[in-house]
Amino acid sequence: MSAHALELQSVRKSFGNTAIIRGVDLAIPRGERHAIIGPNGAGKSTLFNLISGRYPLSGGEILLNGESIAGLRPFEINRKGLSRSFQITNIFQRMSVFENIRCAVLWPLGYKYSFWHRLGGLKDANLRAEEVMESIGLKRRRDTYAGVLSYAEQRALEIGVTIAGGAEVVLLDEPTAGMSRTETADAVELIRKVSQGKTLIMVEHDMGVVFDLADRISVLVYGEIIACDAPQNIRGNKAVQEAYLGAEAD
Amino acid sequence: MPSARSKLRYRPLNLARWLIWGLTALVMAVLPQLFTQGFALTLMSQMGVAIIFALSYNMLLGQSGMLSFGHAVYSGLGAYVAVHALNLASKGQIWMPVSLLPLVGGLAGAFFGVLFGYVTTKRAGTTFAMITLGIGELVFSCSLMFPEFFGGEGGVTTNRVFGEPFLGITFGPSVQVYYLIALWCLLSMALMYAWSHTPLGRIANAVRDNPERAEFVGYDTQRVRWFTLIISAFFAGIAGALGMINFEIVTAENVSAARSGGVLLAAFIGGVGFFFGPIIGACVFIFFVVALSGYTQAWLLYLGLFFMLMVMFAPGGIASLVMMQVQLVARKRFGRIAPHYLGAGASGLLVLAALILTVEMTYKISVDSADGALMNLFGVEFDAAAAIPWAVAGGLWIAGGWLFNIARKRVARVWGEIQAEFVEGRT
Amino acid sequence: MEFFVISLLNGVSYGLLLFMLSSGLTLIFSMMGVLNFAHAAFYMVGAYAAYALGLKIGFFPALILAPLLVGLLGALVERYGLRTVHRWGHVAELLFTFGLAYLIEELVKVVWGLASVPYRVPEVLDGPLFILYSTAFPKLRGFMMLVALLMLLAVYLMLKRTRIGLVIQAALTHPQAAEALGHNVPRVFMLVFGGGTALAGLAGVIGGVAFVTDPSMAASLGPIIFVVAVVGGMGSLAGAFLASLLIGIVQTFAIAVDWSLGGMLGVIGIVVNEQTPMYSLWKLQLSQVAPVLPYLLLVLMLIFRPKGLLGTRAD
Numbered sequence: 001m002s003a004h005a006l007e008l009q010s011v012r013k014s015f016g017n018t019a020i021i022r023g024v025d026l027a028i029p030r031g032e033r034h035a036i037i038g039p040n041g042a043g044k045s046t047l048f049n050l051i052s053g054r055y056p057l058s059g060g061e062i063l064l065n066g067e068s069i070a071g072l073r074p075f076e077i078n079r080k081g082l083s084r085s086f087q088i089t090n091i092f093q094r095m096s097v098f099e100n101i102r103c104a105v106l107w108p109l110g111y112k113y114s115f116w117h118r119l120g121g122l123k124d125a126n127l128r129a130e131e132v133m134e135s136i137g138l139k140r141r142r143d144t145y146a147g148v149l150s151y152a153e154q155r156a157l158e159i160g161v162t163i164a165g166g167a168e169v170v171l172l173d174e175p176t177a178g179m180s181r182t183e184t185a186d187a188v189e190l191i192r193k194v195s196q197g198k199t200l201i202m203v204e205h206d207m208g209v210v211f212d213l214a215d216r217i218s219v220l221v222y223g224e225i226i227a228c229d230a231p232q233n234i235r236g237n238k239a240v241q242e243a244y245l246g247a248e249a250d
Numbered sequence: 251m252p253s254a255r256s257k258l259r260y261r262p263l264n265l266a267r268w269l270i271w272g273l274t275a276l277v278m279a280v281l282p283q284l285f286t287q288g289f290a291l292t293l294m295s296q297m298g299v300a301i302i303f304a305l306s307y308n309m310l311l312g313q314s315g316m317l318s319f320g321h322a323v324y325s326g327l328g329a330y331v332a333v334h335a336l337n338l339a340s341k342g343q344i345w346m347p348v349s350l351l352p353l354v355g356g357l358a359g360a361f362f363g364v365l366f367g368y369v370t371t372k373r374a375g376t377t378f379a380m381i382t383l384g385i386g387e388l389v390f391s392c393s394l395m396f397p398e399f400f401g402g403e404g405g406v407t408t409n410r411v412f413g414e415p416f417l418g419i420t421f422g423p424s425v426q427v428y429y430l431i432a433l434w435c436l437l438s439m440a441l442m443y444a445w446s447h448t449p450l451g452r453i454a455n456a457v458r459d460n461p462e463r464a465e466f467v468g469y470d471t472q473r474v475r476w477f478t479l480i481i482s483a484f485f486a487g488i489a490g491a492l493g494m495i496n497f498e499i500v501t502a503e504n505v506s507a508a509r510s511g512g513v514l515l516a517a518f519i520g521g522v523g524f525f526f527g528p529i530i531g532a533c534v535f536i537f538f539v540v541a542l543s544g545y546t547q548a549w550l551l552y553l554g555l556f557f558m559l560m561v562m563f564a565p566g567g568i569a570s571l572v573m574m575q576v577q578l579v580a581r582k583r584f585g586r587i588a589p590h591y592l593g594a595g596a597s598g599l600l601v602l603a604a605l606i607l608t609v610e611m612t613y614k615i616s617v618d619s620a621d622g623a624l625m626n627l628f629g630v631e632f633d634a635a636a637a638i639p640w641a642v643a644g645g646l647w648i649a650g651g652w653l654f655n656i657a658r659k660r661v662a663r664v665w666g667e668i669q670a671e672f673v674e675g676r677t
Numbered sequence: 678m679e680f681f682v683i684s685l686l687n688g689v690s691y692g693l694l695l696f697m698l699s700s701g702l703t704l705i706f707s708m709m710g711v712l713n714f715a716h717a718a719f720y721m722v723g724a725y726a727a728y729a730l731g732l733k734i735g736f737f738p739a740l741i742l743a744p745l746l747v748g749l750l751g752a753l754v755e756r757y758g759l760r761t762v763h764r765w766g767h768v769a770e771l772l773f774t775f776g777l778a779y780l781i782e783e784l785v786k787v788v789w790g791l792a793s794v795p796y797r798v799p800e801v802l803d804g805p806l807f808i809l810y811s812t813a814f815p816k817l818r819g820f821m822m823l824v825a826l827l828m829l830l831a832v833y834l835m836l837k838r839t840r841i842g843l844v845i846q847a848a849l850t851h852p853q854a855a856e857a858l859g860h861n862v863p864r865v866f867m868l869v870f871g872g873g874t875a876l877a878g879l880a881g882v883i884g885g886v887a888f889v890t891d892p893s894m895a896a897s898l899g900p901i902i903f904v905v906a907v908v909g910g911m912g913s914l915a916g917a918f919l920a921s922l923l924i925g926i927v928q929t930f931a932i933a934v935d936w937s938l939g940g941m942l943g944v945i946g947i948v949v950n951e952q953t954p955m956y957s958l959w960k961l962q963l964s965q966v967a968p969v970l971p972y973l974l975l976v977l978m979l980i981f982r983p984k985g986l987l988g989t990r991a992d
Contacts, residue, residue: 317768317771369976369980372980373979373983376712376767376771377979377983379771380903380907380975380979381975381976381979381980383900383903384904384972384975384976384979385972385976387900387972388969388972388973388976391968391969391972392969394965395961395965395966395969507896507900511775511779514772514775515776518772547786547787548783548787550779550783551779551780551783551784551786551787553779554776554777554779554780554783555780557772557776557779558758558773558776558777558780561762561765561769561772561773561776562758562761562762562773563761565765565769609787612787612788613787616787616788616789616790617786617787617789617790617791
């Protein structure tokens with residue numbers, strides 16, 4: 001059993017002739033809260049898409065708990081214990097909040113393609129969905145259609161659907177994007193709570209959130225990791241300052 | 251507070267549910283006693299079959315987002331297998347009571363669902379629609395190539411009356427066939443409704459709404475669609491077998507593109523977004539095809555026009571229109587818009603009259619002119635070649651069109667006012 | 678040998694007719710994302726219009742006028758019908774054209790009846806173009822090929838040499854970008870839909886006189902052009918051209934060939950007789966199996982290569 005929850009080895013990705021990810025090495029130990037930051041266009045979302053199986057790798061290897069997941073389809077990777085949220089909210093718009101979360105717990109609880117169980121009678125699924133709904137603070141919006149929730153509520157639901165299945169490795173793609181200051185603070189507390197005991201990897205632009213939550217930070221610039229260290233060391237890193245500010249900081 | 255609410259929440263819903271199902275069963279049981287003519291009976295029987303077929307189709311379209319142009323393949327092949335089983339049973343070679351034939355049809359449909367479904371559900375969206383079109387045409391083209399199974403040009407005929415009567419039931423009289431269909435219809439409706447409240451049913455909805463997210467909660471969307479199609483094909487096969495029992499013949503028409511198109515029309519007109527939508531759509535469709543066709547040769551034109559108007563102005567179907575009014579009634583605002591509906595309805599009738607007059611007269615002059623141009627419409631006799639009826643039609647178009655336009659704008663205005671009130675939070 | 682040459686020429690002429698039809702379908706799909714189910718119905722209207730006009734003004738004037746009328750009809754349908762449906766999405770547009778196909782077919786029946794109409798070949802096109810050994814190749818077929826090639830040339834020139842052609846070309850592969858560049862997209866839509874249906878109408882003028890003009894002509898040719906469009910690759914005119922010729926030639930040859938499937942296996946040494954399982958399949962002759970071939974090709978293509986031969990979007 002590998003000590004690392006997620007490991008990227010020389011990961012490469014090109015679209016046609018354009019290389020987006022040019023050799024990324026990353027090893028994330030179990031239980032760590034890891035943030036990936038970098039300027040726009042660095043390839044952060046592409047990296048997430050590679051890990052979660054949305055795009056095929058052009059080169060290199062990705063290991064989840066020591067097992068290779070390169071080339072697997074998203075649902076196969078999900079079943080192995082990795083779950084992700086999306087930058088643009090990706091939930092089931094025409095279902096209620098409760099139904100959304102319940103959909104996320106059906107497979108992990110083993111109901112698979114059953115057409116002989118009555119949904120209303122699935123005690124474990126319904127209980128788990130209620131629990132998750134409570135923890136993301138949307139209990140009073142239980143029967144509201146996801147499409148009419150406020151933006152912050154939808155982002156909270158997005159996180160809820162992501163963690164409801166109990167995945168050990170959670171990828172959050174810009175979870176606080178577009179939020180106000182108070183909404184961001186609430187979101188940070190929510191993320192801290194739900195990632196307790198799990199391995200969390202997040203892409204974020206908000207430095208406050210990053211320094212608040214992360215155990216370690218990786219800086220991705222032009223498809224390469226130029227630094228990977230604890231938050232206080234990243235702050236003083238010359239190369240990082242150059243990449244973000246474009247010139248030497250005084 | 252919340253826990254008390256959740257305890258009470260399900261009770262009134264359950265009562266309403268039992269009431270609705272019970273009422274449906276009662277209506278179906280009582281109908282033949284009210285409408286006893288042979289024509290009414292065959293109409294109701296065909297509606298029963300069409301309801302099962304349309305509901306099975308909506309498992310694909312409305313529930314799972316799969317637009318299929320070849321659904322008749324499953325009902326038709328189910329019918330063919332069932333008719334062969336019936337013929338074998340008549341000869342005494344197998345034991346198969348008529349009442350269990352729909353199960354044979356269903357299993358056959360499911361078998362072909364496994365076979366063809368594996369191929370078709372590999373892709374989604376427009377590509378899926380095109381594959382179903384291709385497979386539909388493929389099976390139809392095969393129908394002349396294998397006369398042992400398809401019966402060649404004349405199809406396969408049968409006799410549903412054989413052997414000893416069971417408790418006095420021979421299935422000879424059409425009222426007995428009606429009750430058989432009604433029973434299977436009720437059973438199928440209940441099962442298909444129940445399906446939508448199972449994990450597979452709900453995940454099928456999820457795959458419809460957001461296939462990517464469904465994959466990221468652990469589901470193989472291809473598998474979900476394939477299994478859904480198999481179950482849908484099962485019920486389609488039941489419908490096919492019941493149709494076979496009713497007509498005692500199965501021909502290549504049963505697997506034709508026209509059949510597939512028909513069930514699409516029926517489900518869509520009824521409304522694919524609600525469970526009961528296709529039930530309404532099936533009844534309307536059968537009315538057009540069976541009843542209206544007795545009165546005019548242009549029935550398919552009226553149906554096609556009706557369908558297109560629905561696509562353009564009410565894509566949610568009749569069911570959505572009904573639910574919109576139910577919402578108004580519940581919030582006590584129906585009375586405000588009702589007179590405007592009446593105005594639109596009356597002027598709409600004028601436009602409809604103009605349409606019917608024009609179409610029937612054109613038909614009489616150009617096609618049906620064998621015995622002169624005299625015709626009879628709603629009891630009024632006139633000469634289609636004379637100028638006056640055409641002038642009347644023109645007048646109806648102009649007057650009806652102008653009045654309908656005014657009424658339509660008025661309805662839209664009042665509707666907008668009411669919706670604005672809802673948004674502002676006034677109950 | 679003569680059989681081969683004549684069948685090849687017949688296959689090519691039929692394929693070119695299919696291309697005339699499917700090119701309009703491909704253009705409409707590429708530009709607007711609408712799969713026009715009613716395309717074959719416009720083909721039928723072209724045939725009937727040419728017949729009706731031809732009675733008054735003769736075949737050749739009708740050849741020019743009928744496609745224009747069909748194009749006008751198409752533009753009106755787009756402006757007052759399809760445009761309303763646009764906001765409901767692609768599925769709704771598909772269903773609209775699906776209903777339109779029924780409607781047009783029924784209107785044709787109401788006006789002209791159920792039987793075929795005597796749409797006759799004009800004298801100048803009647804008779805053989807040349808005689809190869811003992812088989813005649815009709816002037817009409819040659820004329821069909823000529824019109825199709827001229828149309829192909831005209832469409833090619835328009836796409837490559839005119840400004841509107843540039844816009845359409847861009848929209849063939851990147852519709853949103855073309856829209857974002859500020860072109861009057863609704864007007865272009867109307868033009869493209871009208872143009873596509875006019876091409877279908879032109880095909881109808883020729884097809885109607887070469888084959889039978891009756892209300893079932895749309896239903897018999899309709900599915901084939903979908904096969905052509907999909908096999909060639911949705912959005913590729915070159916692909917549609919290739920696929921049309923392929924299907925035209927394969928179908929023409931298959932219909933004329935009397936070999937049984939079992940017999941063909943016998944050529945490579947496999948013996949098939951009454952004892953073989955599924956004998957009813959093997960004793961079928963290729964000519965009987967011919968109607969199935971295009972759909973078999975469609976299904977196989979969609980499974981293994983949904984992009985089609987030269988397509989750019991799998992959609």
